[in-house]
Amino acid sequence: MTTEPIAPIDLERRVEAVLMVADEPQSLVTLATALGAPVPAVRQSVERLVADYDGEAGGPRRGFELREVGGGWRIYVRPEHDEVVREFVLTQTPTRLSQAALETLAVVAYKQPISRPQIAAVRSVNVDSVVKTLVGRGLIQEAFTDPETGAIHYETTDLLLVQLGINSIEELPRVAPLLEDGRDGFDVDA
Numbered sequence: 001m002t003t004e005p006i007a008p009i010d011l012e013r014r015v016e017a018v019l020m021v022a023d024e025p026q027s028l029v030t031l032a033t034a035l036g037a038p039v040p041a042v043r044q045s046v047e048r049l050v051a052d053y054d055g056e057a058g059g060p061r062r063g064f065e066l067r068e069v070g071g072g073w074r075i076y077v078r079p080e081h082d083e084v085v086r087e088f089v090l091t092q093t094p095t096r097l098s099q100a101a102l103e104t105l106a107v108v109a110y111k112q113p114i115s116r117p118q119i120a121a122v123r124s125v126n127v128d129s130v131v132k133t134l135v136g137r138g139l140i141q142e143a144f145t146d147p148e149t150g151a152i153h154y155e156t157t158d159l160l161l162v163q164l165g166i167n168s169i170e171e172l173p174r175v176a177p178l179l180e181d182g183r184d185g186f187d188v189d190a
Contacts, residue, residue, distance in 0.1 A: 011037055020075060023128050049066050104123060104134060108154050
């Protein structure tokens with residue numbers, strides 16, 4: 001990290017770059033620490049980016065927005081573009097899911113709503129990119145953000161039900177009978 005002050009435009013671009021790759025909302029403190037900048041300067045940069053993306057300075061209103069959620073900031077597609085982005089993602093990506101994606105999807109389906117760290121604990125691996133893929137494909141979505149921890153909880157979508165040919169997540173088969181001894185499956189009744 002640098003000890004020299006960062007010019008406001010450079011700080012904005014650095015904040016923007018970090019937010020473009022962040023999977024979770026980033027607090028001002030986290031951004032300031034990562035960028036070696038004072039929190040007030042980061043706050044001003046975020047405010048300028050919000051205004052820029054909203055077209056407040058006479059520029060175009062972007063197809064994405066910088067939104068504060070769960071105690072942090074994250075870049076989102078504007079709601080009016082959800083359908084076109086969903087269609088693009090569904091038509092541009094192969095329909096086959098990887099084994100990791102299928103396993104993660106099963107964990108979400110049976111344990112929803114569930115946070116990324118909880119999914120990772122069940123699978124014993126990092127699930128960040130897999131969760132991002134499943135969200136991108138429209139198979140899972142953000143259900144809510146825990147106000148205490150800031151963790152985003154995920155749930156399955158209606159698209160998953162359509163893909164599986166079922167009307168409700170309750171129609172999924174019980175996991176325990178599918179396992180050899182039936183003792184290590186998810187307890188879906190709890």
